[in-house]
Amino acid sequence: MPSATFAKPHTGTVTLWSGTLIPTAREAPSDAESPSHILLSRAGYIRKLGAGIYDYLPLGWRVLRKVSQIVREEMDAAGATELLLPALIPTELYAGTRRDVDYGDLLFKLTDRKGGTYALGPTHEEPITELVKGSVTSYKQLPINLYQIQTKYRDEARPRSGLLRGREFIMKDAYSFHTAVDGPGGLGETYDKMHQAYSNVFKRCGLDFTPVEAEAGPIGGSASHEFMVNAESGEDTILKCPATGYAANVEKCEIGPRNAPSKGYFAGDPSGALDEVHTPGCPGIEDVAKFTKVKPQNMLKSVLFHVKSTPEQLEKFGEEYILAVVRGDHDVNEGKVRDAAGVGGIELADPAKAAAVGFAIGFISPRAARNADGSAKKGVLLLVDRDVALSYDDAANKPRFWMTGGNKKDYHVKHFNWQRDLGTDPLNATPHKPDTHPAAGLRSTDNFIIVADVRNALAGDPSPRAAGTALVTGRGIEVGHIFKLGTKYSDAMGFKILNAQQQSQSVIMGCYGIGVSRAMAASVEQNHDADGIIWPVGIAPYHVIIQTLKPEHIPTAKDLAARLGAAGIDVLIDDRDERPGVKFKDADLLGIPVRLVLGDKALAENAVEFKARNSKDKPVNIPTEQIVDHVVTALT
RNA sequence: CGGGGUAUAGCGCAGCUUGGUAGCGCGUCUGACUGGGGGUCAGAAGGUCGCAGGUUCAAAUCCUGUUACCCCGACCA
Incomplete structure (x- = not known):
């Protein structure tokens, strides 16, 4: 250390x-449940003033100052410089990025006496971009990395666990500006420095942590990492490869290759005659399982996504949908669905609109992606997870039994078989190649079907980095997040500068956050016993x-x-x-x-x-x- | 936002069903005895029972409304 x-x-x-x-108490307030909330309250570090709002008493403030000081030293050593931006942000600043809308109710909004509207900053991409845009005029002034340690505000739907998810919290946020992604002075260089600085910070704070790969940004690759404090009480699940050290969050974690089915995907005879069963009031897998006594792992879960198209795409392709099919006991991963389909953005389909296009949400089967005559529905991609694109069970050496939706309300079917019941034999399907440009939208073809990894990874799944090794899970508390933003904000706010070639170009950005007050609570979650807190030396008051x-x-x-x-x-x-x-x-x-x-x-x-x-x-x-x-x- | 629950002294709780002077433990204050893992005894202070209406001779208690807070879920750079 x-x-x-x-x-x-x-x-x-x-x-x-x-x-x-130092008001210590034998009993914690009744609303405290997590260890950090109970102990920090009992030991007189914090006191609640309202939902998700806390006083930092002298002891608590000393800990926060120690964490902050470590953050400062490591940020400064990595070439960043500190400043302080306002917490109060005029709404006009969001005109370009529209984040006041995207953030929605999570944004604290207020109005002044003259009717002007403001937000209490949840993060500061807009103010920092506005500042740098107005004061950096030459590529020669870049790269630059600026940070602040400040109180942030988020109108959480449900604040909980004391300092771990508050509505007012202390955060360090840094923003870097570059003219290039790669090479000296590029975003990649600063990103790597920040990765190292974050590791130093959390080590010095005495935290047991895991950096994990997180949802990639627009630049792709491993463009985002979360720093997770390992704690059973954590809200986030992470997956690790015991052999290689690879770690990722559920959203991002890849699943390694598994043995190809002996007969190939979809191939195999039916397990029996298609059998329709009445399942009244059972839209969910759990309900159906309880009602029919069929295990969820023998069901197909079909989830309908709507493609978020641009007006131009709508004009050209019309409304497009993706029907993702995973095993009943698995969870669909939205990011993987989006990437496999090769589109820019997706959302869960609205049940009413889906019904109008012929999808009975809750009772959908893969067959719903086909017209009555068996041809593919225009604008509907059928995306099938590797674990369910099977008709033969190699382990049991017999036809695979599937139960799935009946495509009408309150009905399911048993003995679904891909070749017999899909409408067209998937073995003859033309493989879909997603367009390399996400903005291009889906293309309708006659046989529109893909087999892919579209579900969340689980403990026991094959590691994507080491053959024959199984992933293990752990719980964590996110205390840091570094992210390659690219030109999202500079473009939205019109921040361009001339480069050495005298060409105007968008400035490339990165952002880097550390939850300071959350780190304090996370340390207690990780370091305590029946008698109280056990501070690591580095951040003890x-x-x-x-x-x-x-x-x-x-x-x-x-x-x-x-x-x-x-x-x-x-x-x-x-x-x-x-x-x-x-x-x-x-x-x-x-x-x-x-x-x-x-x-x-x-x-x-x-x-x-x-x-x-x-x-x-x-x-x-x-x-x-x-x-x-x-x-x-x-x-x- | 959906479901469930709570609101009485600084903290933790009882009292409410069946309306009639506001209770207990911890903590606080005074005094005495104590003095190495939340000590003992004696005494004391502290609450318009979340708020607003209503019913009643009388409301912490019954009724209506409202607000705040908590839990599960949804959501979460």
């Missing part, structure tokens, strides 16, 4: 408990807590604190006239790495009692003259 903050040649802070505000057991020991405690402070150590002196039991309990709750106790026993032998919060070892007496060195060693 890189050098800890305390080792720097500055004087540490010394604080008297009696002079500050104080390095040492000195406890006096009798008031007459306070002068001795102050002398000791001064010696520790001179060594750059931050010290909290618990000078309260409380009983020892209360003080020990509170010390454990607060989670300060080192506890020094001044009591008659130790003082009688001219010693101080030392205990590390993260150790189960019994306290040991250290001679007073050695205590500073002992603490420094313990903290390093």
